[in-house]
Amino acid sequence: xxxxxxxxxxxxxxxxxxxxxxxxxxxxxxxxxxxxxxxxxxxxxxxxxxxxxxxxxxxxxxxxxxxxxxxxxxxxxxxxxxxxxxxxxxxxxxxxxxxxxxxxxxxxxxxxxxxxxxxxxxxxxxxxxxxxxxxxxxxxxxxxxxxxxxxxxxxxxxxxxxxxxxxxxxxxxxxxxxxxxxxxxxxxxxxxxxxxxxxxxxxxxxxxxxxxxxxxxxxxxxxxxxxxxxxxxxxxxxxxxxxxxxxxxxxxxxxxxxxxxxxxxxxxxxxxxxxxxxxxxxxxxxxxxxxxxxxxxxxxxxxxxxxxxxx
Amino acid sequence: xxxxxxxxxxxxxxxxxxxxxxxxxxxxxxxxxxxxxxxxxxxxxxxxxxxxxxxxxxxxxxxxxxxxxxxxxxxxxxxxxxxxxxxxxxxxxxxxxxxxxxxxxxxxxxxxxxxxxxxxxxxxxxxxxxxxxxxxxxxxxxxxxxxxxxxxxxxxxxxxxxxxxxxxxxxxxxxxxxxxxxxxxxxxxxxxxxxxxxxxxxxxxxxxxxxxxxxxxxxxxxxxxxxxxxxxxxxxxxxxxxxxxxxxxxxxxxxxxxxxxxxxxxxxxxxxxxxxxxxxxxxxxxxxxxxxxxxxxxxxxxxxxxxxxxxxxxxxxxxxxxxxxxxxxxxxxxxxxxxxxxxxxxxxxxxxxxxxxxxxxxxxxxxxxxxxxxxxxxxxxxxxxxxxxxxxxxxxxxxxxxxxxxxxxxxxxxxxxxxxxx
Amino acid sequence: xxxxxxxxxxxxxxxxxxxxxxxxxxxxxxxxxxxxxxxxxxxxxxxxxxxxxxxxxxxxxxxxxxxxxxxxxxxxxxxxxxxxxxxxxxxxxxxxxxxxxxxxxxxxxxxxxxxxxxxxxxxxxxxxxxxxxxxxxxxxxxxxxxxxxxxxxxxxxxxxxxxxxxxxxxxxx
Numbered sequence: 001x002x003x004x005x006x007x008x009x010x011x012x013x014x015x016x017x018x019x020x021x022x023x024x025x026x027x028x029x030x031x032x033x034x035x036x037x038x039x040x041x042x043x044x045x046x047x048x049x050x051x052x053x054x055x056x057x058x059x060x061x062x063x064x065x066x067x068x069x070x071x072x073x074x075x076x077x078x079x080x081x082x083x084x085x086x087x088x089x090x091x092x093x094x095x096x097x098x099x100x101x102x103x104x105x106x107x108x109x110x111x112x113x114x115x116x117x118x119x120x121x122x123x124x125x126x127x128x129x130x131x132x133x134x135x136x137x138x139x140x141x142x143x144x145x146x147x148x149x150x151x152x153x154x155x156x157x158x159x160x161x162x163x164x165x166x167x168x169x170x171x172x173x174x175x176x177x178x179x180x181x182x183x184x185x186x187x188x189x190x191x192x193x194x195x196x197x198x199x200x201x202x203x204x205x206x207x208x209x210x211x212x213x214x215x216x217x218x219x220x221x222x223x224x225x226x227x228x229x230x231x232x233x234x235x236x237x238x239x240x241x242x243x244x245x246x247x248x249x250x251x252x253x254x255x256x257x258x259x260x261x262x263x264x265x266x267x268x269x270x271x272x273x274x275x276x277x278x279x280x281x282x283x284x285x286x287x288x289x290x291x292x293x294x295x296x297x298x299x300x301x302x303x304x305x306x307x308x309x310x311x
Numbered sequence: 312x313x314x315x316x317x318x319x320x321x322x323x324x325x326x327x328x329x330x331x332x333x334x335x336x337x338x339x340x341x342x343x344x345x346x347x348x349x350x351x352x353x354x355x356x357x358x359x360x361x362x363x364x365x366x367x368x369x370x371x372x373x374x375x376x377x378x379x380x381x382x383x384x385x386x387x388x389x390x391x392x393x394x395x396x397x398x399x400x401x402x403x404x405x406x407x408x409x410x411x412x413x414x415x416x417x418x419x420x421x422x423x424x425x426x427x428x429x430x431x432x433x434x435x436x437x438x439x440x441x442x443x444x445x446x447x448x449x450x451x452x453x454x455x456x457x458x459x460x461x462x463x464x465x466x467x468x469x470x471x472x473x474x475x476x477x478x479x480x481x482x483x484x485x486x487x488x489x490x491x492x493x494x495x496x497x498x499x500x501x502x503x504x505x506x507x508x509x510x511x512x513x514x515x516x517x518x519x520x521x522x523x524x525x526x527x528x529x530x531x532x533x534x535x536x537x538x539x540x541x542x543x544x545x546x547x548x549x550x551x552x553x554x555x556x557x558x559x560x561x562x563x564x565x566x567x568x569x570x571x572x573x574x575x576x577x578x579x580x581x582x583x584x585x586x587x588x589x590x591x592x593x594x595x596x597x598x599x600x601x602x603x604x605x606x607x608x609x610x611x612x613x614x615x616x617x618x619x620x621x622x623x624x625x626x627x628x629x630x631x632x633x634x635x636x637x638x639x640x641x642x643x644x645x646x647x648x649x650x651x652x653x654x655x656x657x658x659x660x661x662x663x664x665x666x667x668x669x670x671x672x673x674x675x676x677x678x679x680x681x682x683x684x685x686x687x688x689x690x691x692x693x694x695x696x697x698x699x700x701x702x703x704x705x706x707x708x709x710x711x712x713x714x715x716x717x718x719x720x721x722x723x724x725x726x727x728x729x730x731x732x733x
Numbered sequence: 734x735x736x737x738x739x740x741x742x743x744x745x746x747x748x749x750x751x752x753x754x755x756x757x758x759x760x761x762x763x764x765x766x767x768x769x770x771x772x773x774x775x776x777x778x779x780x781x782x783x784x785x786x787x788x789x790x791x792x793x794x795x796x797x798x799x800x801x802x803x804x805x806x807x808x809x810x811x812x813x814x815x816x817x818x819x820x821x822x823x824x825x826x827x828x829x830x831x832x833x834x835x836x837x838x839x840x841x842x843x844x845x846x847x848x849x850x851x852x853x854x855x856x857x858x859x860x861x862x863x864x865x866x867x868x869x870x871x872x873x874x875x876x877x878x879x880x881x882x883x884x885x886x887x888x889x890x891x892x893x894x895x896x897x898x899x900x901x902x903x904x905x906x
Contacts, residue, residue, distance in 0.1 A: 001814065002811040002812070002813070002814070003811065003812075004811055012511070021814070024814070025814065025815050027817060028798065028815040028816060028817045028818070029815070031817055031818050031819070032801075032818075035851065035852060036852075036853070037851045037852070039851065040801040040802065040848075040851070041801065041802055041847070042800075042801040042802075042806055042812075043806075044807070045807055046807070070801075089628060090628070090629065091627070091628075109629070111629035111630065111631050111632065112512055112513035112514050112583070112630065112631065113512065113513075113514070113582065113583030113629065113630045114629050116582050116583050117583060117629065117630075131513070132513050132514075132631070133513035133514070133515075134512060134513030134514075135513065166510075169513060172510075172511075172513060195509075195510040195516075196505050196506055196507070196509070196510055196516060196518075197506045197507030197508075197509075197510045197511075198510055200507050201507060201510055201511060302815075305801075305812055305815065306812055308812065309806075309809050309810060309811040309812030
């Protein structure tokens with residue numbers, strides 16, 4: 001099994017074998033991150049460019065560390081706001097980077113589909129590090145790795161994703177990821193945050209179940225993934241107030257009792273403590289948030305390594 | 312000079328002709344329509360055996376982009392594209408720069424069309440000044456200058472009071488109002504149909520309701536005012552139902568549909584194909600079926616291209632930033648013939664909605680080929696295959712959702728007022 | 734495929750390796766075994782068992798995957814699968830014996846040495862291989878060789894072990 005792709009744009013396009021290969025490779029890289037000398041020469045001579053048109057410290061740093069641990073040359077370009085939409089376009093920037101010898105372009109962009117468009121126009125590999133409300137494949141893969149490490153199985157797991165599904169790329173990628181691996185996904189949130197057609201989304205026969213009630217949504221769940229309330233991507237406020245949101249859709253110790261005893265609580269970060277997660281839950285025994293961060297580096301090393309082979 | 316077009320198969324819905332007829336053209340008009348085999352004295356002969364002869368097509372909805380956006384299209388390139396697609400008359404929308412909201416712009420357009428156009432150009436004036444949805448345009452002067460209808464196409468007149476007054480005022484000058492009916496607030500920042508595909512792509516959707524409720528509003532206002540209302544680019548099943556009910560109640564409403572809404576669904580957006588982005592957006596297969604049914608049953612009056620050329624810099628960008636609109640003049644016939652081939656529509660019906668019906672809506676004395684009529688006609692081979700390649704188009708722009716498709720139907724001749732333009 | 738060694742001969746070759754390790758490090762105090770994936774791993778386990786038989790001492794054994802240190806990575810169109818490196822003990826100050834099935838160009842050992850030195854600083858590194866088929870492209874030699882086999886450049890020396898292949902034998906193809 002090898003990954004025969006130029007780009008990684010979403011989980012939608014991956015099959016189960018490809019996902020397993022990436023996870024297996026990531027496990028090998030977990031070991032590298034545990035060493036004293038956390039560096040291997042695998043990507044010596046390759047140039048990785050982090051092209052971040054939207055602010056994201058965590059994902060950017062995670063990709064940076066991953067590239068450095070693989071001995072790649074690394075360049076980070078961050079441009080935020082609308083200066084990119086007009087004038088020097090995204091494609092211009094990317095073509096310049098390619099002319100300068102970039103082999104892998106890690107792209108974060110506020111517009112859904114921007115990395116796809118880059119990928120079609122470039123020879124370099126494009127890795128989607130989050131596009132608009134569309135996908136965030138490396139996040140879903142690190143989430144899978146975190147769950148697999150904890151639960152040792154995927155088939156039949158009950159996974160609840162809670163929050164603004166409509167505007168969440170993390171939700172979309174994770175719905176694909178978990179349902180492709182055989183887990184049953186539920187989406188939980190007020191109807192204003194549940195997008196049209198979600199009940200037919202993802203893998204046929206394993207489309208998400210919709211819950212408007214948090215308690216019912218997490219009942220007997222093995223995994224709860226809380227999404228960050230993304231004020232910046234919401235055009236019309238889909239709820240009345242943060243206080244009310246947190247009362248009805250925030251995860252606290254009390255409501256958590258309705259999930260399985262060994263439930264794990266995940267969050268893509270950064271956590272709005274006191275809004276979607278009670279601090280005691282975020283930092284409590286069920287939380288695997290820091291595992292997610294650590295696994296992020298291993299997964300991104302695996303992605304960079306597997307994609308950099310293409311000729 | 313007399314022209315004898317012989318051995319063709321004439322389809323002329325207005326005159327209910329559908330069979331082998333020869334046409335004799337002289338001095339820009341149809342001199343005679345003859346059964347085949349007759350001799351015509353002193354005439355050049357064009358033998359069109361195996362081809363279909365039809366009145367030239369009339370497009371109620373074209374964006375020629377001139378003045379102001381000549382990098383997208385000009386009257387010269389747009390009318391050449393029209394001729395290539397078999398269109399002999401185009402009604403050009405007012406969203407130019409400057410906006411066609413006063414007589415001098417209309418006169419300019421007609422002057423340029425006279426100089427550089429090769430088909431008939433009928434300007435559509437704006438309903439409100441600057442398309443702002445506030446102040447009414449001088450509709451009487453626009454009509455005098457040559458406008459055949461009024462529309463703020465591209466913008467919806469959100470203020471119902473303004474729309475009511477516009478309808479009443481337009482009625483005074485016997486001009487129809489063409490409504491681009493999409494509730495701008497409900498559509499919000501949406502960039503495609505709201506549904507599974509928009510959810511899959513993480514793009515903001517435009518619900519059907521945004522269009523349906525605006526069509527309903529305009530129908531109520533047409534009923535209130537007695538004005539002639541024409542609904543542009545119908546895209547939803549409910550829209551068809553609304554038009555049907557309004558017609559049954561005797562409201563003066565007509566409607567058009569585009570070739571792309573008749574043949575594509577939102578799945579054509581695929582992986583962010585900006586050439587499948589337009590307003591209203593491509594809907595789903597239920598809507599598509601209802602639109603075809605609407606054409607079949609006569610609820611929908613006309614097929615219009617909504618030819619909306621855009622430059623590379625408008626389209627080769629992020630999907631949500633990309634301009635809305637697709638080109639259509641050079642593909643309309645072939646795309647519509649697909650509906651004939653798959654037995655959804657008869658060829659006569661298609662031609663009716665491209666000729667006599669749009670002529671009636673815009674009040675044009677064209678669209679038919681009886682003795683004495685203007686000799687606007689198109690001759691095409693319905694069987695000949697070709698592959699859609701916008702780089703070979705006369706249009707300046709390339710934003711076709713049909714790129715790469717193999718289709719049938721090639722226009723071999725186009726005549727405008729007896730003069731061959733293709 | 735032409736057989737060169739059978740199961741019995743492999744057994745003897747492995748016994749020779751164990752013997753020579755004991756000759757070099759009689760007390761086994763600082764000895765650790767590191768098998769290079771894939772077939773170096775069962776080799777190191779078998780050698781470990783023989784050493785335990787002889788001295789009653791459990792010698793630590795680890796697994797080293799040198800894929801990430803290959804010198805041809807940038808030329809490959811798809812990157813090979815990375816196996817896990819598992820060396821759950823410190824190699825600092827140890828006497829490390831690297832084990833592999835076939836010594837040919839020496840490039841694998843070059844990569845393995847680099848990988849090893851990213852993990853720590855051993856006192857000494859020895860190399861033990863089941864088969865030395867000649868054909869070196871870089872100046873690396875094994876101190877301990879189970880058996881020497883003559884093979885031409887276009888030939889492939891294939892080692893099969895029960896643990897990884899379900900059968901035992903060394904072949905030339």
